[in-house]
Amino acid sequence: MENGYVILPRLLSDEELAAAVQHADDLLKGVAWSDNDFDGRRTRRVYELLSRVGAFEPLLTHPRVRALVTEGLGEVHQFGMLFLSAVDPGQGAQALHFDAGVYPLPRDVEAEINVIWALDDFTTGNGATLIAPGSHRWPADRRPSRDDLIPVVMPAGSAVVYSGRLWHAAGHNRSEATRRALICEHVLPWLRPADNHTLATGIEGLRSLSPELRRLAGIAPASPYHGFIGGQDPEKWLHRSILD
Numbered sequence: 321m322e323n324g325y326v327i328l329p330r331l332l333s334d335e336e337l338a339a340a341v342q343h344a345d346d347l348l349k350g351v352a353w354s355d356n357d358f359d360g361r362r363t364r365r366v367y368e369l370l371s372r373v374g375a376f377e378p379l380l381t382h383p384r385v386r387a388l389v390t391e392g393l394g395e396v397h398q399f400g401m402l403f404l405s406a407v408d409p410g411q412g413a414q415a416l417h418f419d420a421g422v423y424p425l426p427r428d429v430e431a432e433i434n435v436i437w438a439l440d441d442f443t444t445g446n447g448a449t450l451i452a453p454g455s456h457r458w459p460a461d462r463r464p465s466r467d468d469l470i471p472v473v474m475p476a477g478s479a480v481v482y483s484g485r486l487w488h489a490a491g492h493n494r495s496e497a498t499r500r501a502l503i504c505e506h507v508l509p510w511l512r513p514a515d516n517h518t519l520a521t522g523i524e525g526l527r528s529l530s531p532e533l534r535r536l537a538g539i540a541p542a543s544p545y546h547g548f549i550g551g552q553d554p555e556k557w558l559h560r561s562i563l564d
């Protein structure tokens with residue numbers, strides 16, 4: 321609450337980490353570098369992960385992370401942007417930003433709680449995420465200086481959970497190896513999430529998700545009527561239409 325982030329070291333078992341890394345590598349096959357400076361022209365990104373969750377499921381639903389996100393946003397929330405990121409050698413530091421900056425909300429509204437899962441060790445040399453501790457409480461006109469930043473150094477299998485108001489950026493990868501991460505935003509249920517998960521996942525894809533992931537895909541109504549389809553809870557609608 322005070323610093324705007326917490327590092328949860330070594331949350332994954334060796335088996336879970338190895339499976340997640342293998343899944344990441346499978347998804348990254350044939351993926352080209354991004355075509356813009358913000359994402360990074362030496363960075364590969366994979367989106368639409370809810371239609372190919374695979375070995376990422378234990379990361380997306382990890383109870384320690386889920387508890388923190390629920391504490392910050394309440395029981396009902398949804399994924400915002402969700403992507404696999406591979407920061408390749410030579411990728412320079414990303415532009416500093418805070419994720420909730422996409423919403424025209426006052427700075428004191430906590431609209432997002434986000435997670436970066438380290439699939440490789442995050443080091444000062446390979447572009448560990450840079451954060452400005454406490455910056456989630458800064459006024460709207462304050463920007464971080466170099467002295468405000470620290471790297472999120474953590475071993476593979478760890479996660480950093482942080483406020484969507486925290487200033488941060490991917491660091492400069494000066495190493496010889498790729499730095500892979502699973503980045504998972506969670507937003508309040510009445511906001512439009514950055515990614516369109518329902519369209520990307522499709523009706524059959526949504527049905528095949530676990531109930532928890534389906535809720536996080538945006539199926540849980542924000543409140544009665546808010547998010548309904550055909551006048552009812554989309555969870556009921558999805559299952560009723562199987563029977564039709």
Ligand SMILES: O=C(O)CCC(=O)C(=O)O
Pocket residue numbers: 359405414436447448449450488489490491501503
């Ligand atoms: O990869 C990272 O360390 C952070 C990436 C990030 O903040 C973003 O792309 O929005």
